[in-house]
Amino acid sequence: MSIALALSLVHAGAKGNTRSQIASAICKGANDDQLKKHYSFLASAIVKPKNGVEVNLANKAFIDKNFTIKDSYLKAISYAYKASAQNIDISDPAEAAEVMNEFVKTATKGKIEEIIDKDNISPDAVMFLINALYLKADWKEEFKQSATRDRKFYIKEGVSKSIPFMSVKAKNRDYASDDQVQVLSLPYKDTDYRFNIFLPKEKFGLEKVVKGLTAEKVQGLLGKLEDTLLNIEIPKMKLEKELNLKETLENIGLEDMFGNEADFGEISAAQLKVDEKGTTAAAATFVEIVLRSMMVPSHDPIDFVADHPFLFALTYKNHPLFIGVFSN
Template structure:
């Protein structure tokens, strides 16, 4: 799921699955990150709950005891079996079967340590993760470049540095990473010749001019619905999939835009509603195309990155950051701690479609180491979701 408000207003953005309750913690994490972004820079922000879910699920597969229970609680599952069968995990297989998307996981372990065979088997079979031995102790910078290179390759070079300088050092034992790439063409492309500059109203009252897209003059219907305090727009993607028999079919991917009216409901109010009820997105996705009058959607392109340790602490994940039990992952794993959870995501929406990428990298070190016609004119902050 994704949510945003271009080009200069406070926004949030997520890419995820129709996963019900299992996405709620990642949505709350997005809210924590959004509050910090709004207070610090007043900028747009974007995160991928699916990427975060995949990276932390990979970590959870190698945990034991209370460390595992905290991570499972954050991921919305009662057990590893339930986690591996969750909707987000099923979506992983779907993404790997589409030519327009990619999903990749990797594990890098210091050569002085050995990954547990059961963890290697689970990481490979459930998440398609590859494992590589590197020398963090003597050449941490080269290891950092290898991880960033893996992410760059998986995201078509749109995310080239998710691990910042200094994020790994000689004390690092493990790094786990996930990367997602999505490219979807609109089922009903916008008319590129009709794109024009128009005012966009930012939260602080400033008005800026940005490029707006619209459809051709013969496109009188769109998937729009009006709800108390906001309205919704569904924009389907033209993505082909194949069923179990090998027959071609349409994959049900779409972008959902949620536009608050700004009077009775603000962007923050609308976001809180989405976070409080995981089924909110599904219940407010327009099912029917209806006649439209004015129809304007802005083009937008931006990226956002953050480190999530402090936010995850607020949401109840503490053991993993303070001498957690990772004995199911690597030899000597009882003394490991997560030292960083790095996330970066990008979005590019234009007349032809959407390109979205996300990456999540978790670094780990030994404890004690340092670390009637309906108008839809989106001329103010709105939420969106790739569903």
């Protein structure tokens, strides 16, 4: 989501092939107005006050003090994406980096302290577009810490590592499956937000699953979720990743962005932590407990044991905010 929002800021000021390539990458099939409305809606919706979920989203354009940006562009990103603008002295890369890193650190509640190093600031740079997204969410139904214990996670054939797994036995949770994958969907206290795990049925079949997992298939699986009796074991997670997105974006069709006429340096940093109480994520309370009537199960619980590489997606109303792979 953070990457897509940053690209939507670029899209607002781009022309020609660059504009159409960005649109195809982040909102395929949509026209310019639909793209703007989609990301504007998400940017507004996810930051509204809610129960048990805290979200902070910040968009900002940092502009070299010697460069003039059209007012029409600044007004467009302000109106659609609530983005602000600030002048900086890019000829002083140390100061420029400090200002931008402080913005990201504040927006992500200190989870991401640095997005750019002074040595990575080109003397020819004229503007930086930064999106920072922070989310902290409590599970609707927490995992008991007393039920967390170490077990093997199988990284690849012949390689495993003992890590802490959270578990719950014989409880009803939202679940779906097809011939390739099991899907577990865990709601947060605000149930519009969910943590979805796509677990390959084949132990080391993640690559095959990911290749076949189109947006339509993902939405189809999420649409099939049913309240199901499960035995669940999933790893506690803390993931941190910094990516240079140039190659990735070129691979999905954004070739003109990195041509001779304009050089877009793209770096994304993300952190995600999942534990017994909930999830804290950056790219960058307690509520009613529903008591279920106790019934004698008519069948044995289905085992959902995420002890091998899987895909996850943290979603808002099935819109992905964070997507990743847990593999090691």
